[in-house]
Amino acid sequence: MRARLNTLMAWTGFLCLLFGVIPLAAMAIGYQLEAMQDKPTLQTLSCKEIEATDSEYQSLYRAYEAVEKDGASAGSGSMEKYNPQMCRVAGSGTATQWQRGSDHGFIYANLSEEQAYERLGYRTFFHALSRERWVFTAWIAAFWLPVTLLLFLTSGRFRMLPWQT
Numbered sequence: 001m002r003a004r005l006n007t008l009m010a011w012t013g014f015l016c017l018l019f020g021v022i023p024l025a026a027m028a029i030g031y032q033l034e035a036m037q038d039k040p041t042l043q044t045l046s047c048k049e050i051e052a053t054d055s056e057y058q059s060l061y062r063a064y065e066a067v068e069k070d071g072a073s074a075g076s077g078s079m080e081k082y083n084p085q086m087c088r089v090a091g092s093g094t095a096t097q098w099q100r101g102s103d104h105g106f107i108y109a110n111l112s113e114e115q116a117y118e119r120l121g122y123r124t125f126f127h128a129l130s131r132e133r134w135v136f137t138a139w140i141a142a143f144w145l146p147v148t149l150l151l152f153l154t155s156g157r158f159r160m161l162p163w164q165t
Contacts, residue, residue: 006155010162013147017160020140027137030126040100040120042113047087050095057082057097060104080105 050057061079083106087095090108096116098105107116117124152158 002154006151006159007162009147009151009154010159013144013151014160014162016140016144016147020137020142021144024137024141027126027129027134034123034126037122038100040098040117040122042116043097044094045097046094047084050082050087050097051084078103078105082106083108 045055045057049055052058061082082095086108087093087106092110094110096107096111098107098116098120100120107119111119114124148158
């Protein structure tokens with residue numbers, strides 16, 4: 001009977017490790033790595049708003065061209081030139097203007113905010129996980145240490161894999 005109880009605790013500890021501790025550690029590391037990303041700013045504008053002579057894009061582009069002419073482009077970011085034809089055809093009259101640091105560009109497709117971030121290489125998988133997912137995984141992980149310690153106290157040795165005797 002004692003051997004069966006030890007085997008049950010070993011399997012319970014192993015499953016808590018497999019479905020709780022390891023995923024929780026991966027989620028925590030992934031969350032921190034995502035937090036270190038440089039998040040781009042998005043702004044959806046109509047083609048007319050971008051083409052206006054007093055628009056933010058026009059002033060940015062004039063400043064960028066001035067820097068390019070001076071030859072001081074080393075270290076400065078890149079700037080995508082606005083394409084009015086792409087805005088009208090692919091964007092159906094709108095374009096999403098993005099800026100990340102000194103890089104600047106346009107997305108001419110009608111995308112959701114999440115899809116636009118994905119297209120720009122900004123990942124939000126771990127930040128998008130629900131609070132319930134974090135709590136559920138933490139509860140599973142919380143059982144690992146007590147079960148493993150109880151197994152150690154009853155059997156006298158530390159068993160990481162349940163099929164080891």
